[in-house]
Amino acid sequence: MEIEYDKDFSPTLPENDEQGWKTPEKKTNASSHYLSLTPKCKIYLASKEGIKNVKIARELGCDPKTVKKIVSKAKTKKTLDNQHSTKGRYPKGSSVLTERHKTFLLDWINEGKYSSTNEMWLHLCDIKTLKHVSYDTVNRYIKSIGKWVKPKLKRVNSQKNFIKRRNYCLAEKNVILHQDILYTDETMFELNRNTTRVFKFKRESMPEIEKLSTWVRQMIWAGISWYGKTEIKFIDGWVNNKRYVELLKKARKSILDLFPREFYFLQDNARPHSHKHSIRYIKRWITKNIKDHPPQSPDLNPIEIVWGTLKNMVEKRRPKDKKELRTAILECWEEIPMSFVRNCILGLPSKMDKALKNANDKIQEEFEDNINQEEFAEEDSYDSFGDEFDSEDISDEEIDDSDEEFIL
Numbered sequence: 001m002e003i004e005y006d007k008d009f010s011p012t013l014p015e016n017d018e019q020g021w022k023t024p025e026k027k028t029n030a031s032s033h034y035l036s037l038t039p040k041c042k043i044y045l046a047s048k049e050g051i052k053n054v055k056i057a058r059e060l061g062c063d064p065k066t067v068k069k070i071v072s073k074a075k076t077k078k079t080l081d082n083q084h085s086t087k088g089r090y091p092k093g094s095s096v097l098t099e100r101h102k103t104f105l106l107d108w109i110n111e112g113k114y115s116s117t118n119e120m121w122l123h124l125c126d127i128k129t130l131k132h133v134s135y136d137t138v139n140r141y142i143k144s145i146g147k148w149v150k151p152k153l154k155r156v157n158s159q160k161n162f163i164k165r166r167n168y169c170l171a172e173k174n175v176i177l178h179q180d181i182l183y184t185d186e187t188m189f190e191l192n193r194n195t196t197r198v199f200k201f202k203r204e205s206m207p208e209i210e211k212l213s214t215w216v217r218q219m220i221w222a223g224i225s226w227y228g229k230t231e232i233k234f235i236d237g238w239v240n241n242k243r244y245v246e247l248l249k250k251a252r253k254s255i256l257d258l259f260p261r262e263f264y265f266l267q268d269n270a271r272p273h274s275h276k277h278s279i280r281y282i283k284r285w286i287t288k289n290i291k292d293h294p295p296q297s298p299d300l301n302p303i304e305i306v307w308g309t310l311k312n313m314v315e316k317r318r319p320k321d322k323k324e325l326r327t328a329i330l331e332c333w334e335e336i337p338m339s340f341v342r343n344c345i346l347g348l349p350s351k352m353d354k355a356l357k358n359a360n361d362k363i364q365e366e367f368e369d370n371i372n373q374e375e376f377a378e379e380d381s382y383d384s385f386g387d388e389f390d391s392e393d394i395s396d397e398e399i400d401d402s403d404e405e406f407i408l
Contacts, residue, residue, distance in 0.1 A: 035062065035066065035070070039060050039062070040070055042056075042060060043056050043060065043067050043070050043071065044070065044071065044074045046059075047067075047071045047074075053067040053068050053071065095133070095134060095136075095137050096133070096137070097133060097137055097138070097141055098130075098131065100130060101124065101130060101131075101133060101138075102141065104124060104127070104130075105120055105124070105138070105141065105142070108120055108123075109146075115148065116148060117135075117138060117139050117142045117148070118135070120138065120142075121135045121138045121139075124138065159362070159363065161294065161295050161296050161297075162359045162362045162363055163359070163363065164294040164295060165294045165296075165297055165300075165355055165356075165359050166355075166356055166359035166360065166363070167294075168292070168293075168294040168297075168300070169300075169352040169353075169355050169356040169359070170356065172352065173349055173352045173353070173356070174349075176348055176349070176352075177345070177346065177348070177349065179263075179264055180225065180226070180227075180259055180261065180262070180263035180264065181225060181226075181263065181264040181265075181266050181291060182223045182224075182225045182230075182255060182258070182259070182263055182264070182265055182266060183223060183224050183225065183266050183301055183302055183303045183345075184221070184222070184223040184230075184265070184266065184267050184303070185221075185222075185223075185267065185268060185301060185303045185304070185307070186219055186220065186221045186235065186239065187219070187220060187307045187311075188217060188218070188219050189217065189218045189219075189220065189311065189314060189325060189329060190216065190217045190218070191212040191216045191319065191320075191325065192211060192212050193311065193315050194209070194315075195312070195315065209318070210318075212318075212319075212320055212321075216321065216322050216325060218234060218322060218325055218326060218329070219234070219235040219236075219238075219239070220232050220233065220234055220235065220329060221233045221235060221247055221251070222303070222333070223251075223255065223303070224302065224303050224306055224341050224344075224345075225258055225259070225263070225345075226342060226345060227258045227259060228258050228338065229333070229336070229338075229341065230251055230254045230255055230258065231251060231254040232329060232330055232333050233247050233250055233251050234326060235247065239270075239272045240272055241271070241272045241275035241277050241278050242277075243272070244272040244273065244275075244278050245277055245278055245281050248278070248281060248282065248285075248286065249281075249285075252285060252286060255286060256286070262287065262288075262289060263287055263289065264287070264289045264290070264291040265282055265286060265287050265289065265290050265291065266290075266291045266293055266301070267290075267293065268293050268295075268297075268298070268301065269293060269295050297355070299351055299355065300348070300351060300352065300355065302341075302344035302345050302347070302348060303344075305344045305347075306336065306340075306341060306344060309336065309340070310329070310332055310333060310336065313328075313332040313335065313336075314328045314329055314332050317332070
């Protein structure tokens, strides 16, 4: 604890010392801890004014050695308090990291053993062979090399799905804009999404908004095409094949009104969509042409961009309950212009080019890894003399390429 001194305070000491120093009547121990904080402050301020230790000791009635010790400690340790050393308080710590400190910190970061600077600093303090350093020192070093972040969720496709994405892009890249296609999908809305960003000036408090009911959710279904949008259909609960067929029955009229002739029906590979009853109803009552969509490829469906825009528009209205949420969804759906929908569809070829490049790179990488594994297996198949071939065949582990189905 640092002690603040009053600059206006100064001890009253005689200006002229004609008699010289005399031993006081009541002699105290020379140890500085017998003095209270007030005489220590008087000694420190008097020494700053250039008064000799003998005069200070005479005025306060203490030993000149005590005065000398207090002044020396105030200059070196920048404190007059003795309690830190006598009561076992934790020292502040050094402000310099050694190479050993940095080595430990970097190893822990690479191992992923800890998830915060505070955890690493506490563990660093437990190592008795290391010099103690302050938390601020460790924190400054961590900030100089990086920061703690939450990793982004990255979709991982199997090699089989990459091949399906590549084949789909090769077949549809040049013809998809010339076909009449209805892009359909479901999405979920919920209150307290809170993704709208606002600006906060310095020295201002963090902006707040009212927290609404967290349990309110609403799933919807809709479709988009070059000719227009279908009606929004609200879904209560989760979707199975029966509910999906009932939904299509209600949306059938709005779908057929969009297309003057035959068209393609596009949907993802969720279980309710690919069920035999759902496929049978679509082919009999809506259209015979169902376009196969590659698995794990939401980026190739332009309605996903429309969903993101619709959610941002609904969030700005801040609906407070399920009724207001449904009203906001319907109104915002009508406000989305067809020019925006058509731009989303026109961007499909460029997205397919990007997906095609990523798929080719992934397939080529897998192919090179397989070749390297085969060469390594052939080298290990010979004995130490290299003359005889081992009798046991080395077979690669089989990779499970089963598609993961998504349940709405």
